[in-house]
Amino acid sequence: MKAVIITVGNEILKGRTVNTNFSYLGELLTYSGYDVVKGIIVRDNLNEISEAFREAFSTGDLIVSSGGLGPTYDDMTLDGFSRCFGLKLTKNPYAVDMILKKTGYMTPAREKMSLLPEGSEPLENRAGTAPGVYMEMSGKIIIIVPGVPGEVKSIMEGIKNRIKIKGFHYTDRSEDLHGVKESLIAPLIAELMKKYGDNAYIKTHPKIDDNGSPWVEVEVSSWGNNEEEIEKFADSILEQIKENAMQNNYK
Amino acid sequence: MKAVIITVGNEILKGRTVNTNFSYLGELLTYSGYDVVKGIIVRDNLNEISEAFREAFSTGDLIVSSGGLGPTYDDMTLDGFSRCFGLKLTKNPYAVDMILKKTGYMTPAREKMSLLPEGSEPLENRAGTAPGVYMEMSGKIIIIVPGVPGEVKSIMEGIKNRIKIKGFHYTDRSEDLHGVKESLIAPLIAELMKKYGDNAYIKTHPKIDDNGSPWVEVEVSSWGNNEEEIEKFADSILEQIKENAMQNNYK
Known part of the structure; x- marks a missing residue:
């Protein structure tokens, strides 16, 4: 099952904010059994958001989008999503309840956060006001969450058991090989990947120590x-x- | 002028590595005069890399790609790029010189790093072995750098004056408005954006303090x-x- 992650927000593209939502979601989806095959980062722009969903939907079985779900003029992810699939935004009574429970009263900006795509379901946001959105379409799952990292985590924690692929397990471990140069160990890794690549993945991350010496x-x-x-x-x-690296001199 | 940033690497999609190269490049390109309009993150997969370049080339005037430029079996960005544009990879004598100056001798894995797309120019990498790649095509600029953050910075520092749009300036400032709720200040921001939006951009970043109170x-x-x-x-x-926020009660 393939997953695609969309990030909406000028602040990410301008480099003002590091995209920690992406790494959080990437790890969560990987351990939930998905191949995260693509990331798409777009501006707070209606057409570009709509196009990102179209593109993600053509590839992914699960799509998670973060950012652009708040009360301000440039929060337009749900507009862009709805435009992409020809859906109407309608006032969702469950979303209204969630917002009232948080804030006590409605304002026009809060009304905006209660407008959800028809057929979708609001997801509880314990860390903020804007509810997340869950939707199933043509056998695919779409999840839309705000951009504040604490809110992303709060909403995803509530939904993660529903999206986990049953019976699937993933594991990941690593080892620092000090004094080993990546270009010298590369042929061994390529050989092992030929042998085991169907059920495992090996990657070397080149590093440099304080003295400027490379290791992997x-x-x-x-x-x-x-x-x-x-x-x-x-x-x-x-x-x-590790054994091979010790036996050979990869320095 | 529009810029698109490509990131190549399974470790980014799996959330193992936070994409700090993206924020570094986004900021550098923004201050160099470009609108960074899209980010594309793809796996270490030949077809997907090739498709990312095709997509980026259809939108951007400047394309910067990071990752997948090393000596290992899964470093295939230059292959993917060359496949996209029907270019051959040929041994580049300047790249050979750069690699020999760094390492002293050639190995098959290092040979791989000296194979550059025909018509391209190697960019010096003071922090690592793999040279960056600079290319102009149909009036567009393509820059390809490795994935190690220190190497990305080293190569971009060497090229940044060449890509800067002359006479262009960009400025960015921010202010913490404690006790102000984003949904209450939203109408003012929308009004100011209508007035000044052609030459300025205003964005609110909602935050939560230690007591759980929201501010922007x-x-x-x-x-x-x-x-x-x-x-x-x-x-x-x-x-x-600031004045408006002080006069009104946005709490």
């Missing part, structure tokens, strides 16, 4: 239905790399 | 050819917002 972090991940087996499998691959 | 950071940016004028313009807008 080796990451091994594996996935499948049997938790014990994939843990053992990933361990055994990492062990082979 | 207001950001005002402006751009143009006259540095002094845009600074004054941004100041005056921020001043209006």
Whole structure:
């Protein structure tokens, strides 16, 4: 199952804000059983948001979008999403309840946050005012959350058991190989990936120590239905790399 | 002039690595005079990388891609780029020189890093081995750099004066408005954006303090050819917002 993550917000594109929502969502979806195959970052612009959903929908089985769900003029993610699929935004009574419980009274800006795409379901946001949005369409799941990291986490915590692919397990471990140069260990990694690549993934992350000497972090991940087996499998691959690195001189 | 940023790397999509290269590049390009209009994050996959460049080229005047430029089997950004535009990868003598100066001798994995798209120019990488790549095509600029943040910065520092749009200035300031709720200040911001939106941009960033009370950071940016004028313009807008927030009760 493929997942696509959309981020909406000029502040991300201008580099003013580091996209920690993306890494949080990427990790959550990976451990939930999805291949996160693409990220799309767009401006607070109606057409561009609409186009991002169209693009994501053509690829992903699950789409999560963060940002642009607040009360201000430039929060237009739900508008863009609705435009993409020809849906109307209608006042959602559950969303109204959630907002009133938080704030006590309505204002025009808060009314805006209670307008949800028809057929969608509001998701509780314990860390802020704007509810998240959950929707199923053509067998695909779309989740839309605000951009404030605490709110993203609060909403996703509430929904994560519903989206987790049953019986799926993912594991990931890594080892620092000090004194090992990435370009010298590269052929070994390529060979192991040929052998094990269907059920595991090996990646080297080149680093430089304080003295300017290169070293690599080796990451091994594996996935499948049997938790014990994939843990053992990933361990055994990492062990082979460590042994090989010790036997050879990769400096 | 529009810019598009591509990030290549499974580790970003899986949320293992926070995409700080993106925020660094976004800020650099914004201050260099570009509208960063889109970000595309793809896996270490030949077709998906190629498709990302095709997509970026259809929108951007400047494209910067980071990641996938090293010696390992899954570093395939230059392959993907070349496939997209029907270019050959050929051994670049300047790139060979750069790599030899760094490492002293060639290996097959290092040879790989000296293969550049025909017609491109290697960019010096003082922080690592793989040279960056600079290319002009149909009046557009393409820059390809590795994924290690120190290497991205080293290469971009060397090229930034060449890509800066002459005479362009950008400024950005912000103010914390404690005790102000975003949904209550939203109508004022919308009104000011209608008035000044052609040459300025106002964005509110909702925050929550330690006691759980909401407040907003207001950001005002402006751009143009006259540095002094845009600074004054941004100041005056921020001043209006502060005064208005003090006069009214936005709590």
